[in-house]
Every structure is written in C-alpha cells, then in structure tokens.
Amino acid sequence: xxxxxxxxxxxxxxxxxxxxxxxxxxxxxxxxxxxSADFTFLVSRLGLTMGNLSAHISKLQEAGYVEVxxxxxxNRPQTTIALSExxxxxxxxxxxxxxxxxx
Amino acid sequence: xxxEMKLQEIKRQVYLYYTEDGLADVSLGLVILxxxxxxxxxxxxxxxxLGLIPLVVWxxxxxxxxxxxxxxxxxxxxxxxxxxxxxxxVCLTGIGVLVLFMLARGSGESLLSTYSLSxxxxxxxxxxxxxxxxxxxxxxxxxxxxxxxxxxxxxxxxSSISTFDPxxxxxxxxxxxxxxxxxxxxxxxxxxxxxxxxxx
Numbered sequence: 404x405x406x407x408x409x410x411x412x413x414x415x416x417x418x419x420x421x422x423x424x425x426x427x428x429x430x431x432x433x434x435x436x437x438x439s440a441d442f443t444f445l446v447s448r449l450g451l452t453m454g455n456l457s458a459h460i461s462k463l464q465e466a467g468y469v470e471v472x473x474x475x476x477x478n479r480p481q482t483t484i485a486l487s488e489x490x491x492x493x494x495x496x497x498x499x500x501x502x503x504x505x506x
Numbered sequence: 507x508x509x510e511m512k513l514q515e516i517k518r519q520v521y522l523y524y525t526e527d528g529l530a531d532v533s534l535g536l537v538i539l540x541x542x543x544x545x546x547x548x549x550x551x552x553x554x555x556l557g558l559i560p561l562v563v564w565x566x567x568x569x570x571x572x573x574x575x576x577x578x579x580x581x582x583x584x585x586x587x588x589x590x591x592x593x594x595x596v597c598l599t600g601i602g603v604l605v606l607f608m609l610a611r612g613s614g615e616s617l618l619s620t621y622s623l624s625x626x627x628x629x630x631x632x633x634x635x636x637x638x639x640x641x642x643x644x645x646x647x648x649x650x651x652x653x654x655x656x657x658x659x660x661x662x663x664x665s666s667i668s669t670f671d672p673x674x675x676x677x678x679x680x681x682x683x684x685x686x687x688x689x690x691x692x693x694x695x696x697x698x699x700x701x702x703x704x705x706x
C-alpha cells in the first residue's frame with residue numbers, strides 16, 4: 404500500500420505539466436477526438452479569448468504537440484490546428500498516468 | 507473512468523457541432539414537407555429532386571451561417587466510422603424501402619399492400635431515428651415517431667375521412683413541425699453565437 408502510494412507520487416512528478424494546465428488540457432482533449440479544428444471552433448467551445456488561446460497554442464506548437472496551418476477559406480483567414488503524432492502520444496501517456504493516479 | 511467520462515463529454519460537444527444549428531432539422535423538414543407538397547400538387551416526378559435539398563441547405567447553411575460563428579472541424583477516426591455506419595444504414599434503409607414498395611405493388615391484396623404506407627413510414631422512422639442516434643440528437647427519435655404516425659394515418663384514416671387526404675395532411679404537418687423546430691434551433695443558434703472576428 405505504501406509502495407503503491409509512493410509509485411503514484413512518482414507518477415505525479417512525471418506528469419506533463421504542459422498538458423496538465425487546464426486550458427491546454429482542454430485543447431489537447433478536443434484535438435484528440437478530431438483530425439483538426441480551426442481556431443474559431445476552439446474559441447467557441449473553450450470559452451477562451453483569442454489572445455489566450457493563441458498563447459496556449461503557441462506553447463503547444465513549440466513543444467511539437469500541435470501543428471498549425473494558416474490559410475484562407477471563402478476569403479476568410481483560417482488557422483487549422485491538429486495534434487501531431489508526438490502530441491497524440493503525449494496525450495495518451497498523460498491519460499494513462501492520470502488514470503493510474505486516480506485509481 | 508473519470509478521464510473517459512470527460513472525453514465522452516468532449517465527444518458530445520463535437521456532436522453538438524452537427525446538431526446545435528438546427529440545419530439537420532431544417533433539411534429533414536423541407537424534404538418531408540416537399541414530399542407532401544409535390545404529391546398534393548400531383549408532381550411525383552420531381553420527388554427525386556428532394557434529395558438535393560439537404561445537400562444545398564447543409565452546405566450553404568454551414569458555410570455562410572455556422573462556420574463564421576463556431577468554425578469548422580475535421581472529425582477523428584471514431585466519429586468518421588460512426589458516420590460511415592450511418593450512411594450504410596441510410597443506403598440499406600433506402601434499398602429496404604424500395605424492395606418493400608415493389609413487393610407491395612406486386613403482392614395484390616395482402617397485408618403489405620393494405621398497410622404499405624405504415625410499413626414505408628416505419629422504415630423511414632428507423633432511418634430518421636438512426637440519424638438521431640448518429641448525431642446524439644434525441645429529438646430525431648420524436649421526428650421518427652411523427653413521420654411514422656403521419657404515414658400510418660394514411661392507411662388507417664383514408665377510408666374514414668372523405669373530405670381530405672389524411673396521408674397528405676399528416677406528411678405536410680409532420681414536415682412543417684420538423685421545419686419549424688429546426689428554424690427555432692437555428693434562430694437560437696444565431697443569437698447564441700455571434701460572428702467571431704478575425705483570428706489572432
């Protein structure tokens with residue numbers, strides 16, 4: 404029992420802090436069930452301001468977890484965000500770790 | 507368990523993208539109403555055009571009303587598989603309807619020919635309900651019941667009412683109700699989500 408507790412605490416130390424932040428966790432969670440989403444969709448679903456969302460996306464992009472593509476659709480600028488393969492793996496690892504901690 | 511429940515909630519939010527705007531309801535309502543009106547005006551040859559209505563309404567509605575407000579998404583594999591299963595169901599339903607219709611026509615006096623509208627309505631109701639199951643929209647189950655009752659009314663009331671065709675009345679009423687509900691959802695959606703300005 405004590406050993407389990409110690410192992411769970413060790414897991415907590417390894418948790419990906421980048422994903423663990425609530426707003427970024429929501430971003431990763433949404434993108435995990437989608438192939439991609441545009442910026443407007445994430446703003447409407449997450450309740451973040453554009454600037455706030457942009458800052459979080461930048462952090463995830465720097466870590467290589469998301470891929471950002473800027474373009475135009477129907478003459479409107481469109482930014483499409485998708486999880487990278489590394490991001491999907493990182494999210495799956497994070498999910499497994501949280502499940503172990505919560506058990 | 508906690509993580510799975512939250513991901514289920516997120517999937518529910520994703521499915522909401524396909525139902526919140528009411529475009530699916532408007533499309534369905536227009537098709538059923540159009541079907542009734544074409545039969546009322548004795549223009550059955552144009553029934554095939556009804557299939558274009560959902561495509562036009564969906565595409566135009568999404569691009570001009572929905573995307574500027576809530577953006578666009580590309581669903582993931584699990585959602586795509588679910589949609590594929592639905593389209594297969596629709597094709598099977600369509601083939602089933604066609605086979606039943608042909609059987610009913612060729613069977614002479616039989617239960618199938620006597621209650622062909624009810625059978626037709628039941629198959630349509632199944633198709634509409636499976637759409638509700640696909641996009642997690644409970645109201646589509648009620649639409650299925652409404653359509654079934656409208657069609658079945660034609661079988662059971664036709665002989666007892668001589669002043670109007672209960673089948674046509676039922677179909678036009680059902681289509682109008684579904685269209686009206688869809689418009690309510692659409693107006694609520696437009697009020698809830700303003701057009702979002704330029705992306706950061």
